[in-house]
């Protein structure tokens with residue numbers, strides 16, 4: 001039988017990442033296009049399919065060589081229907097992504113949340129190493145979560161399961177993108193870390209973060225990690241709080257899942273041990289010893305490819321079922 005390929009699509013607010021992937025997981029072709037946010041992102045499916053059609057032609061494949069398209073979207077996704085309920089950064093509301101993309105391509109289309117496909121990708125070919133029970137946390141602009149339990153990614157009744165970033169950690173905390181207050185991502189995301197730093201600066205605390213603030217008019221999470229390394233007390237206090245809150249939330253999630261692997265990814269994870277060592281310590285403090293004893297923290301390996309690889313895996317899994 002001729003080799004078959006899957007299309008992996010990872011839709012973000014700035015770019016759409018695309019890849020043609022062999023069933024073995026080898027990436028044949030990988031590229032990205034700009035996300036067209038005009039008219040509430042209505043042309044995105046067309047942009048995706050015309051780009052895929054052009055690419056497969058260029059590498060000598062036909063659409064009959066494809067088993068289907070897997071797509072990840074940044075928002076709440078009803079995985080049964082492939083409808084994106086809400087994707088704030090794109091402007092989609094009740095957007096029938098699977099149906100749209102399916103009509104254009106004539107191929108089966110499977111859609112899931114972007115954090116879930118990243119978890120699947122890491123678990124297939126990255127740091128998860130095909131764990132049966134895994135928690136993936138992506139710490140970037142927001143905090144994404146994906147959970148694999150008994151070998152399956154968890155979606156729940158309407159695609160909202162595993163949204164670790166929206167676990168409430170402060171009942172009267174800062175406002176979150178989801179419309180509520182005090183979610184984990186208001187504290188532990190890059191945005192949340194920067195927000196806390198600016199709060200300290202505005203309350204006239206003595207901190208070397210002030211220099212970055214004066215130079216650039218803002219403070220980033222990276223500044224906070226850098227200044228903590230230089231011994232800035234306020235930066236240390238912020239990171240202690242971030243890792244403590246994150247460790248607590250992951251420990252609680254781990255009580256539900258009992259994972260063998262906890263994969264930490266996203267831009268903030270580039271801080272490496274400066275994040276992972278205190279995070280592990282906080283996790284051990286809050287988790288049941290039997291749970292922490294069985295859980296290994298690992299850094300995500302696939303970087304930006306996790307999404308397209310996981311999306312391709314989703315199709316592969318669906319077509320086999």
Ligand SMILES: [Zn+2]
Nearest residue numbers: 166176178183
């Ligand atoms: Zn939230």
